[in-house]
Structures are given as structure tokens and as C-alpha cells.
Amino acid sequence: MSDNIVIRVKILNKIGLHARPAARFSETCRKFKSKIIVKKNGQQANGKSLLDILKLNVVQGDEIEIEIIGEDAEPAKNSILEVINKINNGEIQ
Amino acid sequence: MLQLKGTVISPGISLGKAFILKEDNKASERTKYTIEDFYSAKNVVKNFISTLMSSLEVQGAVRDILDVQLSILDDPELESQIKKLLDNGVELINAIHTAFDYYVNALANTSEYLRERVIDIRGVEDLLIRALRNNLVISISMSNEDIILIAKELDPIRTIMIITMQNIKGVILEQGGVTSHTAILLRSKGIPAIFNVRGIFDTVKNNDYIILDAYRNIIYVNPDNKIISKYSNIINVINNINEEILKEIVREGLDINYPIRIMANVNNIADLELALHYNANGIGLLRTEFLFFNRSYPPSEDEQFNVYRQYFSRFEPKTIIIRLLDIGGEKIPPYLRIPNERNPQLGLRGVRLLLRNARDILISQIRAIVRAAREVKNSIVILIPMVSFVNEVLEVKKILNDVINDVIGDNGSLITRIKLGAMVETPSAVLQSDVLAEHVDLLSIGTNDLTQYILAVDRESNTVNDMYSQFSPAVLRAIDIVVKNAKKVKKDIEIDVCGELASEPLAVPLLIGLEVDAISVEPPNLPIIYYVLKRLNINEARELSYKALNLSNSDEVIELMKSFFINKNIKVPQVVGEFV
Numbered sequence: 319m320s321d322n323i324v325i326r327v328k329i330l331n332k333i334g335l336h337a338r339p340a341a342r343f344s345e346t347c348r349k350f351k352s353k354i355i356v357k358k359n360g361q362q363a364n365g366k367s368l369l370d371i372l373k374l375n376v377v378q379g380d381e382i383e384i385e386i387i388g389e390d391a392e393p394a395k396n397s398i399l400e401v402i403n404k405i406n407n408g409e410i411q
Numbered sequence: 412m413l414q415l416k417g418t419v420i421s422p423g424i425s426l427g428k429a430f431i432l433k434e435d436n437k438a439s440e441r442t443k444y445t446i447e448d449f450y451s452a453k454n455v456v457k458n459f460i461s462t463l464m465s466s467l468e469v470q471g472a473v474r475d476i477l478d479v480q481l482s483i484l485d486d487p488e489l490e491s492q493i494k495k496l497l498d499n500g501v502e503l504i505n506a507i508h509t510a511f512d513y514y515v516n517a518l519a520n521t522s523e524y525l526r527e528r529v530i531d532i533r534g535v536e537d538l539l540i541r542a543l544r545n546n547l548v549i550s551i552s553m554s555n556e557d558i559i560l561i562a563k564e565l566d567p568i569r570t571i572m573i574i575t576m577q578n579i580k581g582v583i584l585e586q587g588g589v590t591s592h593t594a595i596l597l598r599s600k601g602i603p604a605i606f607n608v609r610g611i612f613d614t615v616k617n618n619d620y621i622i623l624d625a626y627r628n629i630i631y632v633n634p635d636n637k638i639i640s641k642y643s644n645i646i647n648v649i650n651n652i653n654e655e656i657l658k659e660i661v662r663e664g665l666d667i668n669y670p671i672r673i674m675a676n677v678n679n680i681a682d683l684e685l686a687l688h689y690n691a692n693g694i695g696l697l698r699t700e701f702l703f704f705n706r707s708y709p710p711s712e713d714e715q716f717n718v719y720r721q722y723f724s725r726f727e728p729k730t731i732i733i734r735l736l737d738i739g740g741e742k743i744p745p746y747l748r749i750p751n752e753r754n755p756q757l758g759l760r761g762v763r764l765l766l767r768n769a770r771d772i773l774i775s776q777i778r779a780i781v782r783a784a785r786e787v788k789n790s791i792v793i794l795i796p797m798v799s800f801v802n803e804v805l806e807v808k809k810i811l812n813d814v815i816n817d818v819i820g821d822n823g824s825l826i827t828r829i830k831l832g833a834m835v836e837t838p839s840a841v842l843q844s845d846v847l848a849e850h851v852d853l854l855s856i857g858t859n860d861l862t863q864y865i866l867a868v869d870r871e872s873n874t875v876n877d878m879y880s881q882f883s884p885a886v887l888r889a890i891d892i893v894v895k896n897a898k899k900v901k902k903d904i905e906i907d908v909c910g911e912l913a914s915e916p917l918a919v920p921l922l923i924g925l926e927v928d929a930i931s932v933e934p935p936n937l938p939i940i941y942y943v944l945k946r947l948n949i950n951e952a953r954e955l956s957y958k959a960l961n962l963s964n965s966d967e968v969i970e971l972m973k974s975f976f977i978n979k980n981i982k983v984p985q986v987v988g989e990f991v
Contacts, residue, residue: 336524338475341482367488369514375521
């Protein structure tokens with residue numbers, strides 16, 4: 319039974335989805351079996367790939383769409399929202 | 412068979428095949444790499460970066476970069492690209508270059524920020540290629556054999572790479588400073604090492620069989636079967652002894668019946684964890700130099716605060732003796748300007764350097780320590796290095812008091828938790844130890860430098876270094892003088908011994924007999940020191956030290972101690988030859 323969840327989040331921290339925030343984000347995605355696709359302005363990246371995410375160049379104020387496909391999509395969504403929250407409030411910098 | 416000797420850096424015995432590290436021999440003959448080679452290189456680089464991150468010297472921005480690099484190594488897209496290229500017949504090194512080029516080009520077209528990060532990504536690529544190409548890394552990591560590494564010199568970064576590899580059993584260098592960070596790292600990891608072995612490059616070839624006896628300062632090259640079987644026996648006995656010691660500690664715990672505390676020397680997180688594992692009574696010497704090396708500007712107060720707090724809290728609530736930056740003698744960070752001196756060992760070093768040329772660094776370090784102390788419950792002793800004049804202690808004390816007032820106001824309980832100590836490493840500090848004692852709470856005798864200054868022998872000199880021995884009766888007399896003088900004026904002053912003598916099982920009974928309050932030991936040596944102490948009573952220790960003080964040279968002291976250990980059947984590796 320495969321789920322398909324789409325979330326939209328705004329990135330609020332100063333350096334955006336780069337450096338350690340991007341590393342923590344991709345490491346979080348790697349914990350799940352689901353396929354995780356991050357989209358920005360028509361471009362897309364594998365959420366588990368730090369280099370792919372860097373390529374998207376997500377900066378402060380950007381809105382991204384995250385599509386999660388797979389049987390553990392629900393827990394993946396929760397973990398991703400948690401890590402985005404930590405990035406946005408500066409806990410991960 | 413050939414026998415060589417040098418300067419013992421880190422005691423122990425190891426057997427293995429010679430692996431000669433030649434600087435210009437990077438390209439391997441192997442050209443056909445498989446995906447398995449990529450995985451193995453990846454693991455080597457991961458270990459390397461993790462070890463770097465656990466050392467005190469890596470903090471702040473550098474640490475963040477390493478953190479990201481570690482994550483890049485596990486990037487699934489990168490790996491699948493490399494795999495695809497390999498499947499299409501592209502050679503591994505080209506495949507790695509192509510995959511990284513793809514990302515680097517994509518990133519170079521985005522923002523200024525990412526263009527700057529490209530160098531970090533290229534850094535990962537470079538490490539991977541080096542791990543693949545470098546004979547050292549790849550052949551050692553793929554070999555199951557025990558290896559004795561032989562090199563001209565080793566920088567600390569390479570040393571870190573080496574100590575992460577399980578099958579490196581010993582290190583022999585043609586040069587190398589006794590007091591260098593390389594030496595400290597090898598000692599703290601318990602890897603036997605002998606430096607300054609002249610002619611080792613001309614005589615030893617790869618895969619020669621080597622016995623490295625860093626108890627007796629003998630290196631055998633291709634020894635005959637008789638010697639090999641003798642040493643195999645010795646190694647077996649030592650392993651049995653070590654196993655017995657560890658079993659005993661698990662069974663009976665670490666309590667000993669002496670009014671002496673066993674603390675640990677700590678250079679990095681790995682030391683700290685080992686010290687915790689062996690239940691040391693505190694950190695007797697927290698060295699801070701690593702935080703200041705390999706960078707072009709000094710660490711900020713905040714950066715230091717974060718590191719110190721981390722170390723203190725991990726050891727809560729035990730005592731931490733933290734030494735102020737102690738630079739001198741060797742490599743000087745670029746931001747500390749020191750003129751070339753004819754005799755740097757007698758020049759601007761230790762607290763002299765801090766007070767005369769680096770007051771800003773001294774103040775920021777003390778502020779960081781006091782701020783960190785406020786966050787924890789440990790008792791913290793700030794230790795002043797290389798004291799040779801009483802005034803130096805008074806000046807640092809004034810700075811400390813100003814900082815305490817400024818940072819915390821008059822918070823009485825905190826002030827009593829922050830204490831001041833002075834290193835006793837110079838003849839003047841020994842002779843004025845009673846005066847020093849009036850101004851400090853603790854004296855810590857650093858036997859490495861003390862021996863050099865008492866005997867007037869430069870450890871690094873090829874012409875006289877054989878005269879250097881911490882077992883010298885003159886050194887023991889100096890310790891005796893400090894204990895007696897200082898306790899006379901201040902009964903409750905604490906007197907510690909750090910330095911190599913305190914990690915030396917043969918010397919520990921002497922230190923007990925001389926009635927010091929604590930010894931600070933290299934973490935891997937903690938079990939054996941406990942083992943010795945449990946078999947010793949205070950009266951025989953006193954008797955031994957009294958005898959030793961009146962002997963004429965270090966050889967006689969060592970003989971005295973060996974025969975004592977043999978008679979009491981205290982089996983330590985240092986005397987094991989006599990048991991076999």
C-alpha cells in the first residue's frame with residue numbers, strides 16, 4: 319500500500335537549504351524507504367541527495383514542494399516537517 | 412638480521428611487516444578498480460573525517476565543512492552516477508571525476524555562496540581519489556596483515572589517518588620530534604613508536620619483518636626464528652596480562668586503597684571517552700593546544716567556551732585541570748609572532764609567551780573557561796604552564812580575578828569551584844615551590860620538561876638524548892623537594908604529577924612513595940596503573956622511593972624497580988622479558 323503525500327513549506331532561515339541544514343535534511347530523508355522529491359520552480363531534486371538539493375539553490379523565502387511516495391510516507395512526512403521546523407527556527411545552522 | 416635503535420616515543424612491543432611510506436610514491440600500479448574499491452575508499456575517508464572531527468583542534472567553521480563533507484560521501488545520487496559510469500566501461504577514477512564535475516558545474520551557475528562551497532565538494536573528491544591512489548591508505552586498509560609503518564616524518568593529519576587504521580601496530584620514523592603532536596597522538600592511542608632511527612630508509616624494504624620493542628629501544632629487521640619465537644611468547648604473555656588486568660577491573664572495579672587519585676590526560680574526545688570508560692577520577696591535564704593549531708587566526712572566546720563546556724559537562728562532576736595554551740619549542744601558529752631565538756627552549760614559551768606576546772589570547776581563554784565553568788558542576792583548576800617566576804602566577808591570578816568579577820560578579824560558590832594551579836617544570840619552580848604554594852591551590856609536576864631542565868639535556872638532540880631519563884634520581888629528588896616544601900607551607904595543597912613518568916608502571920610506586928596526591932595518566936595506561944597500585948602497599952612504596960633517591964643514575968633506578976616487580980610477581984609488560 320503506497321502513499322503519496324505532497325507538502326509545501328517555506329524556508330525561512332538565513333542561509334536557506336544549504337550547508338548543514340541541507341545535510342540534515344537529506345540525512346533525514348535517507349532514513350525512509352519512500353521516494354522523496356523536492357521541487358522548486360519546475361526543477362526537482364532527490365531529497366536524499368545533498369548535492370541534488372544544493373543544486374536547487376533554495377534560499378531564504380523560497381517555497382518548496384516535497385512529494386513523498388512510498389509505504390512509510392506518513393512517518394517520513396512527520397520527520398521532514400520536524401527537521402524543516404528546526405532549520406527554520408535556527409536550531410540547525 | 413639487523414638491529415637499530417632510536418628514541419622511544421610510545422612504549423610497547425609490536426610485530427609486523429614493514430610498510431614504507433614514501434612521499435613521492437603516490438600513484439599505485441593498480442589501474443583496474445571496481446565498485447568495491449570505491450566503497451573501501453569511501454569508508455577510509457569517512458573514518459578519516461570522523462576522527463578529524465573528534466579531535467579538539469577541529470572546531471567552528473572547519474567542523475561544519477567536515478560535517479557536510481561526511482554527508483556528501485553518503486549521497487545516493489552521486490553513488491548511482493558513479494555506478495552507472497562504471498557499468499558503461501568508464502574507469503573508476505574518471506567516473507568519480509565526471510560525477511563530481513557534473514555537480515560542481517551545476518553549482519557554479521547558481522549563487523556566489525555555492526560557488527564558494529565548491530571547494531568543499533572538490534575536497535571530498537580529492538580525498539576519495541587520494542584514498543584510491545595512495546598506497547598507504549588503500550593497501551593498508553585492504554591488508555589483513557599487521558603493519559609497522561616506516562616514514563621519514565609524519566604530520567599530525569597523516570597521523571590521525573594512521574591511527575584510524577586498526578592494522579597499524581607500530582610506527583618508526585627516521586626523524587620526528589619527541590614532543591611533537593604526532594608523538595602525543597601516538598602515545599595517547601597506545602601505538603608503540605620509536606623516532607630518530609637513523610638509516611632506517613636505507614636498510615629496510617617493504618614487507619621486511621620487523622620487531623619493534625619500544626620497551627627496550629630495539630628494532631629488529633628480519634630477525635631469526637629464535638628471536639621471533641621469543642617475542643611471540645612475550646606478546647602472548649603481554650596479551651594475557653592485559654586481558655587479566657581488564658578482567659580484574661571488570662570484576663573488582665577500580666577502587667584502590669591509596670589516598671591517591673588517578674586522573675587522565677586528555678587531548679581529544681577519544682581520550683575523554685576512554686578516560687570515562689576506565690572511570691578516571693578526573694582530567695588531570697586537559698591540553699588546549701590543539702584548539703589553536705592548524706588555523707590562521709586564534710579561536711574566538713565563544714568557540715572556546717563551547718568546546719570547554721562540552722568537555723567539562725561530559726566529565727561532570729569530577730575535577731578538570733585545564734592547562735592554558737602552552738606553546739613553545741615546536742611549530743608556532745602564524746598569528747603568534749615570536750622572534751627566532753638562539754635557544755627557544757629557554758626563550759619565549761609557556762606563560763611567558765602568554766603574558767608578553769599574547770595577552771589577548773590569555774584573557775579570552777580564561778574568560779571562556781570561567782564562562783564554561785559557570786554552566787557545569789565540576790571543580791575546575793586553571794593550570795599555568797612553564798612557570799619559572801612567582802610573578803607570573805600573580806599576574807595570571809589577577810587576570811583570573813578580574814575575569815571572575817566581570818563575568819559572574821561575586822558568586823561565592825562558583826569562585827570556590829574555580830581554582831588556580833601552576834605547572835612545576837623548571838628548576839626555579841622546584842626551588843621556590845613553597846613560595847608558589849602560597850599563591851595557588853595545586854602544583855602539577857610536568858616531568859617531561861622538568862627532566863630536560865633539571866638534567867640540562869635536550870631530548871631532541873641527536874648527540875645527547877640518550878642521557879635523558881625521567882627515572883633519573885635528580886628528577887625524583889626534585890619531586891621530593893616540591894612535595895615537602897609545598898606541604899610545609901600549605902598542608903592541603905594538592906600535588907599532582909603529569910608527564911610520561913606518571914603513565915609508566917615502573918615509576919608509579921616511586922610517585923606513591925614520594926606522597927604525591929594524584930597522577931595523570933595517558934588513558935590507555937589507566938588499567939595497568941590500577942593493576943600495579945592494587946598490588947602495592949604504601950610502606951614498600953616509601954622504602955623504594957627512599958632507596959631510589961639515593962641511587963646514582965637512572966639505570967640503577969630502573970633495575971631497582973624491575974627487580975621489585977619481579978620479586979613481587981607483579982607482571983607488567985615492561986618486565987615481561989624476564990618472565991619468559
